Amino acid sequence: MYLGIDLGTSEVKLLLIDGSGQVVGQAGVPLQLQRPQPLWSEQSPDDWWLATEAGVARLRAAHPKAWGQVRAIGLSGQMHGAVLLGEHDQVLRPAILWNDGRSHAECDTLLQRAPRLHQISGNLAMPGFTAPKLLWVQAHEPEVFAQVRSVLLPKDHLRLLLSGEKVSDPSDAAGTLWLDVAARDWSDELLAACNLSRAHMPRLVESNQPCATLRPQLAQAWGLRPEVLIAAGAGDNAASAIGIGAVRPGEGFLSLGTSGVLFVVNDRFRPNPASAVHAFCHALPQRWHQMSVMLSAASCLKWFVQMSGAADEAALLADIALLPPDTLRDAPLFLPYLAGERTPHNDAFAQGMFFGLGHGSTRAACGYAVLEGVAFGLADGLAALQAAGTEVRPLSLVGGGARSGLWAQLIADALGVELVVHTGAEAGGALGAARLGWMAAGGTEAQACTRPEITARYRPDAERRARLQPRLERFREIYQRLKPLWAHRA
DSSP: OEEEEEEOSSEEEEEEEOTTSOEEEEEEEEOOOBOOSTTOOEEOHHHHHHHHHHHHHHHHHHOHHHHTTOOEEEEEEOSSOBEEEOTTSOBOSOEEOTTOOTTHHHHHHHHHHOTTHHHHHOSOOOTTSHHHHHHHHHHHOHHHHTTOOEEEOHHHHHHHHHHSOOEEOHHHHTTTTOEETTTTEEOHHHHHTTTOOGGGSOEEOOTTSEEEEOOHHHHHHTTOOSSOEEEOOEEHHHHHHHHTTOOSTTOEEEEESSSEEEEEEESSOOOOGGGTOEEEEOSSTTOEEEEEEESOSHHHHHHHHHHHTOSOHHHHHHHHHTSOGGGGGGSOEEEOOBTBBOTTTOBTTOOOEEESOOTTOOHHHHHHHHHHHHHHHHHHHHHHHHHTTOOOOSEEEESGGGGOHHHHHHHHHHHTOOEEEETTGGGTHHHHHHHHHHHHTTOOHHHHSOOOOEEEEEOOOHHHHHHHHHHHHHHHHHHHHHHHHHHTTO
16 A cells, blocks of 8 residues: 655645555545735645644544555645744744745846856746745845755655655755756755755655655554655646656646646756746656646635635536526636736736626626636646647646536637546545655556546537637736736735
């Protein structure tokens, strides 16, 4: 048995697979975000650990026999978060997360200090990345920065608590702006630009390799055998790719989770920062990937359900499905920038909005606009990938949003790309993490990185796609016209 632990933004998910790769059981424990000021997004690392322990208890109780046979643990997690540790590995402040926009000014500072940033990291300086966050802490919380002895990414902080080891992997480290992505190693030049050094960084181990063992006292308390291996693991998107078997060039997925991601595998480092496309290491040696990211995707639907008073997401989706198709062209338009945006705009100040509301704008019509706005944001990301020279084949659809066939078809129509859903698609990074644990314990790539069974296909419909194009053009025009107004927030 192999255990995957995925530290997401909205929940910690644990998943067990057996020696043939079949999912035996899973458990999830929700997490909450804190937004103490505009543009801020934080979580307490203590909450991550409490949620992990609660998930362990649930999975152990549900599958006691399988649980006791766990041989290895793989980790996956939300990327870019800054966990700052002091001399005794104590947490110095709440973790600053990937969707935090406070360090926009520090992005310019970083580029001034490290003119070769784009060449080395392959990415633009964006507030969501880790490096600008440390410059912000240095400028605004100097007493905290003076105490920093280690900087860990979220999943790597879990590993420290699990094993006592400070380790990361190239896929997750690529999102810090401190990694030489082509060399898959820390860049002394980029670290120095943030007044840091390798001494502050965890050691790097490839994602599918063992890097530590579970603390003996934890193994005993959790009812596990001694010497449970821990794999280096991966950032959540690279782990999700492992989970659906996207390991060869051209293969990829669309993740419809808290954020929205288009991920395509490359056989070499192919940076194109001008399009705000991310170029990161994949979770297997000598493989890389390109990625477009929108900061708010399924989280837009969750927000609208709460804001509108709908019973739940399923009820709202059912109402949207009843809308006559000929009325959709007159629905409001929705900009999904609830937390700013990355690809293609790199705009921390972009805001969400409805455009075109009228007396006939029902909750269902506005709900449709939310689904469509997210689809249009993903279409912008696809255009950026294509401009960077990436060819996109049919994409696997993963994440919580994959449960909605209505939304999946709308996205396929907006992108003009076939989407396929696999068994366990909602498992996301947790399945990939378990597979990385399997490989760390001796499993081969051929064994562990198979494609799960396809359960649904969504092929783009030419007529619906044609109806969406004028609305997509209007969607893009609205952003461009409003961008100067948002810039005044800087």
